[in-house]
Ligand code: 5AD
């Protein structure tokens with residue numbers, strides 16, 4: 041799952057926003073009176089799509105409570121920082137924001153600060169709350185308590201994330217499972233997001249039917265290990281097949297190689313409505329490291345999955361996550377990763393330098409890799425991925441593509457879209473997000489394709 045705040049991106053986490061809300065727009069008992077002026081709130085989201093989705097839910101609560109949403113801290117009475125805890129630099133960034141918010145508080149601008157998301161669920165939140173005088177700290181399991189804080193009636197917690205996504209928007213995230221049952225050596229997610237909880241198939245399908253009816257054209261199924269979804273004897277492949285019959289365009293993230301079934305890979309090739317893009321984090325190409333990381337598969341098994349994908353989805357794109365410099369990683373392990381990168385010919389990869397997270401097994405391991413070595417390995421993996429991605433993207437030059445517009449054009453007149461093969465495309469069009477244009481690919485870089493004027 042891609043991080044929404046950094047490049048290369050990362051941070052797969054599940055939402056556990058388990059709450060039942062009133063209908064959006066329903067009158068709020070505590071909406072401010074005209075004489076008080078409208079209260080304002082600003083939500084800042086760090087991390088992955090799960091957090092973006094959680095922020096959507098919190099946005100709904102603050103709007104229900106009568107707040108107006110603003111984009112800058114200076115204009116906000118209430119600031120909500122919805123945070124990521126996957127790597128230490130994510131925490132450093134949030135500290136910077138908390139410092140700035142305290143400065144604004146002293147100037148009498150910002151009145152209340154709430155810290156939510158994965159840092160909120162961690163032990164570190166207590167120190168941060170004390171240090172920065174944060175008014176409200178919520179973890180990922182009790183986001184619903186924000187309702188009371190903003191003056192709404194108390195919400196009821198449930199164990200299915202039944203709160204609908206962003207109805208009426210051209211694209212929507214739909215959480216199908218939360219938490220994670222793996223215990224990867226380096227990963228803080230299981231301790232901040234809890235164990236896996238899967239949502240019933242009918243509830244997922246009903247939500248998507250509602251979204252499609254209200255105009256959503258693109259649905260992304262979310263889960264920390266989305267392909268581990270199972271419920272009432274049904275597995276992820278069954279759910280994906282149902283969703284692909286209901287939604288006009290579907291993608292899912294993030295997957296775990298141990299859960300990825302060949303029939304799911306084949307389904308991606310078979311169903312016209314599924315975007316032909318697979319994100320399958322491998323983390324390392326060395327069997328020794330995969331074992332230390334407790335990933336539960338060997339490099340050869342991963343390679344076999346990729347062979348199935350490439351055969352079933354010849355025009356598809358493949359991305360992955362790789363960690364360099366995990367404790368104990370030798371030069372030989374690193375060579376194995378470079379070899380796997382070459383064999384799998386990734387179209388893109390999110391590459392991370394190992395970041396020790398307190399409470400994880402890897403943080404206690406000896407065999408730290410010196411920073412200079414980590415940096416060199418990082419650049420070597422990056423170069424290998426980019427060279428390959430560039431060569432693969434060149435093959436798309438000259439092809440005519442149906443491009444789904446994700447973000448409308450900016451000042452340079454270019455919109456950002458996505459092909460059915462899952463390539464990102466810059467295209468010169470005024471077309472609104474959610475619509476399709478047909479355009480020919482003129483040129484390509486390692487990360488993106490460039491199209492000319494739409495042909496129709
Ligand atoms: N250090 C570096 N990278 C990490 N990731 C998760 N935890 C860490 C860590 N402690 C990466 C993994 C995961 C992605 C979301 O973030 O590659 O797939």
Ligand code: SF4
Nearest residue numbers: 220222223224227229
């Ligand atoms: Fe973290 Fe591993 Fe679970 Fe992914 S599968 S969320 S890396 S513990």
